[in-house]
Amino acid sequence: MAHADALTEHLAWWGLRRFGSDCDYFRWQRESIPAADLVELTRLAEAKRAVPADPAAERAFYDFAARSHVLPSLYSQRYDYYLAVGPLVDDRIGPSSAVLDFGCGVGILTTFYASRYPAKSFVGVDRSEASIAVATAHAANLGLSNVRFLRLDIEEESPAGEYDLIIATHALVQAEQEPGLPSRDWTTFERARDAAAQAGFEQRTGVGARLDGLRSVLAPQGRMLIFEKTRQLARRVPFQRALASRGLGLLEPPVPVRYQLVEEIAEDGPLYHAGLRSPAAVPWDEQPERSHGEELHRCRGGLAQAIYDRLPDRAVAGTFELRDQLTGRLAVEWGSAGGGLRYLATGSGVEGHEHAIVTWPQQGESGMVARLLTELEHAQRDTEKVRSLLQALWSQPVEAADPAHVPLYENRSPAAQEAWAALPSRQVARHATLRGPDGRLTHLELGRAPGVSYFYLANNFDQRQLVVMDRQRASLLDEYYDELVTEARSSGATRVPTP
Ligand SMILES: C[S@@+](CC[C@H](N)C(=O)[O-])C[C@H]1O[C@@H](n2cnc3c(N)ncnc32)[C@H](O)[C@@H]1O
Incomplete structure (x- = not known):
């Protein structure tokens, strides 16, 4: 059976359903999870999002999520995630014979991989006791004899043995509120090599200790398949550096993934296929992701x-x-x-x-x-x-706006930086660089180029915006600039010298 069909069947066996709308999904959730449990689930989900990460809160959430009346509904939110990530991993299991699935949760994907490769042995580890109990019971019900599940916290102990493939999907960097590392300043997307800042990121997210634990059981020629919420450059760079500093090199270019999260599109990953002793043919890319036509x-x-x-x-x-x-x-x-x-x-x-x-x-x-x-x-x-x-x-979507306010040109992608730098005979009229209470540096600039006025915003977390207007409507840019400066000041930002 093709892996997409096999996975759909597998997810149905786990009681998961696919929903096209938030409305349908939440109706089913209300029907399947008692109201008091929904309140508790929301509270636990909030606590899990705390920065720095709180292991006890994370464990409590996943233990609760493993309850039989919660699991199908909650994990159905991840239906398209499974469809996107499962086959990508499945395709790359390749010649490995001993596979570790770190942070396997209730084992939905682990049991899928194990059923696809009966001759290979799989071990799933997770620190949520209830998740491991569910995974073990479901593997037995599926008649799988090539998979075992262990309850352990990788930050405290490593599983016995050595693995030639370690899978870690949505398990290494759970800290969703962690912004990552800023660029050197607002003029560049580059990150300084700052050991203390890197160590801080690894410690706050827990990724350092988790990777060290996994690295200690990875075979000398071992590979890793990794998929985390690291699409944003500020998180991607320190995450990649954490992998590289542990001897991992890319075996193929990272694979970006988009999938549906009920009604919203998640841009996630990318999927990293890395290995020890990689020939380092594929460099780690620390530049922002670019898309075709983004300058238009x-x-x-x-x-x-x-x-x-x-x-x-x-x-x-x-x-x-x-x-x-x-x-x-x-x-x-x-x-x-x-x-x-x-x-x-x-x-x-x-x-x-x-x-x-x-x-x-x-x-x-x-x-x-x-x-x-x-x-x-x-x-x-x-x-x-x-x-x-x-x-x-014209196949690209076009943003709606008021014709009276529509700019001659606007760009909010990384290409805005090049477009701003390329403005001919650029003359700055007003500018301010502001440091927010969280250390975020934002540069705002108003200026002129022949025949036009422009507004430019750039910060050290990779946000860029260039707006070009005809001179007659330059006051709209002034208003926008004043609004943003006032907003930043009222949230505690202070002016710093512009480099
Ligand atoms: C979002 S779930 C991902 C489940 C599964 N890997 C998937 O792709 O659907 C993250 C899991 O990682 C586990 N986890 C996080 N940190 C861990 C650690 N230090 N040791 C073991 N498990 C951990 C959590 O308990 C949770 O079950």
Whole structure:
């Protein structure tokens, strides 16, 4: 059976259900868990989130979660997580014969792996006594003789033996409130190599002691499959450094994972496949995750028209007309504007039919837009190619906004830093760098580039925002700047010199 089908069957056996909406899920939760227990569960979940982590609170939560009337409902929240992570791990169990699943919980995934590989031996460890009791009973009911479960806290003792594969999924870094380590300052995504800060992160999250415990039972050529909530760069960097400092090297590039958490999308992981004595062919990447087209600002309809009408010093570089099935013809225009912006606009010329525009900073042409412009500027254009590139460009969601406030360009991704740095003849009008009570450094800046005004925000936890407006609406940026400075001050932030 294909592993996705096998996993679905396995989850059903555990009593787990998949829900498409929060509403359906919570109705089932209310039906299956008595009200008093739900109150207790919420209290325990809150206590588990404390920073620094409280092992007793964590254990109490997982013991409660293992109760027979709580387990199916609570663990169903993780249904899509299991579907995302289970097969990724399953595919990589490979030649290993002795597998340890650290923080196995009630053993939902451990029993799945064990049933997939009857010739390999699996050990699941967890410090929640009730979870281990449930895991043991369920493994027996499944008739699995190649899996054992042990109650132990890896920070206090290690399981006997040696393992050539250790799986740790959602078990090494549970401290969800832990922000991680800041970058050197707001101008960069780089983290200093600060031994004390690293030790602090490892201690607060418990990841250091857990990794040391696991490392001591990992065979000399052993591998680890690790999946934690470390997608944010501030958590990812110290986590990766914790792995690297224990001799682990990547065996393949980390695999980013997205899955549904009832109604919300979780961006999690990535899945790390690491090993001792890895040939170190895959470097540890400490830069922010980038996505295709992140430098583009895309708008449709009234917003697109508002941007087009306000682009200062608009200089048309070319136009093209495409036959469109719906409207007969689609006009495409591209060119440049003040502030070093470039644009590509489409419109059918038919009233009521949507206009669309994409703007981007001059020096940051993405693959997609670069290909489109090359095609448009080609003497013998391939119309079909232009059509499909335009379609791809608009396949991305477009944020709704008020046409009166829509910026000529806005970027909240890491690409905002490059776009800000590339603003031509940038002149700073006002700026403030503020240190929050938690040490967070935020830089706010208002300035001008030819024909435009801009607002820039950058902090040392990788947040970036660049907003470019025509001069007529520069006061909107002033208001935004003042609002943020006032807000920061009222929450205790103080001004520090700008580097
Ligand atoms: C979110 S559950 C993850 C369960 C499972 N690995 C999965 O992927 O669904 C985290 C588990 O890690 C266990 N855990 C956390 N710290 C531990 C430690 N120091 N020693 C043993 N188990 C630990 C908790 O008790 C809990 O059952």
